[in-house]
Amino acid sequence: MGTGKKKIELKMRETEEQRMVTFSKRRKGLFKKISELHCMTGAETAIIAFSPAGKPYTHGEPSFNSTMGRFIGYNEEDDYDNDDTDTFKSLLEAIQVDDYWDPDELGSLKQKLKEICGILVSRRDDNV
DNA sequence: AAGCACTTTCTTAAAATAGTGG
DNA sequence: CCACTATTTTAAGAAAGTGCTT
Numbered sequence: 001m002g003t004g005k006k007k008i009e010l011k012m013r014e015t016e017e018q019r020m021v022t023f024s025k026r027r028k029g030l031f032k033k034i035s036e037l038h039c040m041t042g043a044e045t046a047i048i049a050f051s052p053a054g055k056p057y058t059h060g061e062p063s064f065n066s067t068m069g070r071f072i073g074y075n076e077e078d079d080y081d082n083d084d085t086d087t088f089k090s091l092l093e094a095i096q097v098d099d100y101w102d103p104d105e106l107g108s109l110k111q112k113l114k115e116i117c118g119i120l121v122s123r124r125d126d127n128v
Numbered sequence: 129a130a131g132c133a134c135t136t137t138c139t140t141a142a143a144a145t146a147g148t149g150g
Numbered sequence: 151c152c153a154c155t156a157t158t159t160t161a162a163g164a165a166a167g168t169g170c171t172t
Contacts, residue, residue, distance in 0.1 A: 003139075003164075004139055004140025004142090004162075004163080005139090005140060005141040005143090005160080005162045005163080006140095006141075006142085006161095006163070007141085007143095007162090008161095008162065018162095018163095020133065020134060021163090022161085022162085024133095024136085025135090025160090025161060025162085026160095026161075028135090028136095029161075051134080052133090052134095053132090053133060053134080055133085055134090
């Protein structure tokens with residue numbers, strides 16, 4: 001016999017546990033709404049949400065990567081894998097591990113990411 | 129096996145939305 | 151249009167379940 005939904009203040013949840021559960025539930029609802037937006041309007045979408053523990057959750061339609069690729073302006077002829085969401089995810093995760101990762105490795109990962117972003121941004125600026 | 133980081137299930141009320149009539 | 155109500159959807163609380171790493 002649950003106590004049912006209660007009214008709560010719109011502020012940071014008090015405990016880590018509350019934050020985790022609320023994150024899980026509300027992310028689910030948010031991603032569902034975004035699916036509906038795509039379904040009803042054809043809008044291409046991409047969203048990233050970092051969990052309280054720092055893990056990135058992505059969602060997008062027709063796919064996260066294709067929408068991100070479109071946003072950043074990559075060329076169609078590039079053989080870019082639209083379904084490989086792990087590509088962006090792993091890059092995102094790489095930035096999160098500052099304190100736990102080997103500094104040299106992190107440095108090179110960040111450098112790679114910067115290079116990739118630089119290439120993509122300049123390509124976008126050239127073509128649009 | 130234990131611990132972590134979520135995820136889900138259930139009950140129930142809050143909030144959002146659709147429908148109706150002025 | 152706005153006010154009111156009926157219906158649907160969302161999510162809080164509590165607790166249990168899942169999958170992965172150590």
